Amino acid sequence: MGVKYNILRDMRRDKVLTTYEAKHRLIDPAVYKELKARKKCGRCHKQFSGRTPEIHHKIPVRENGTNDISNLMSVCTKCHEILDAESEKKYEKV
Numbered sequence: 001m002g003v004k005y006n007i008l009r010d011m012r013r014d015k016v017l018t019t020y021e022a023k024h025r026l027i028d029p030a031v032y033k034e035l036k037a038r039k040k041c042g043r044c045h046k047q048f049s050g051r052t053p054e055i056h057h058k059i060p061v062r063e064n065g066t067n068d069i070s071n072l073m074s075v076c077t078k079c080h081e082i083l084d085a086e087s088e089k090k091y092e093k094v
Helices: 002-022 029-036 077-093
Strands: 054-057 072-075
Touching: 029 054, 029 072, 054 077, 072 077
Parallel strands: none
Antiparallel strands: 054 072
């Protein structure tokens, strides 16, 4: 049973990485894994408590932001929505 579970888990992980890569955000898998392993949101500092963290670019890719770990942060869903809304407002003004 353990082997079957590990295979299914790996298949899910590969699907997640493929989906993320399909968005043209080719993040190094080691960096991606490290960010997903973090325990607290980078914005509100609350613990994820079982929820999967999302990855946010501090400097957006459209502004030539990189996929280096220094430009990425793990955030909760609520904070990610807030950060994306702030980013969109910035682009509407420009």
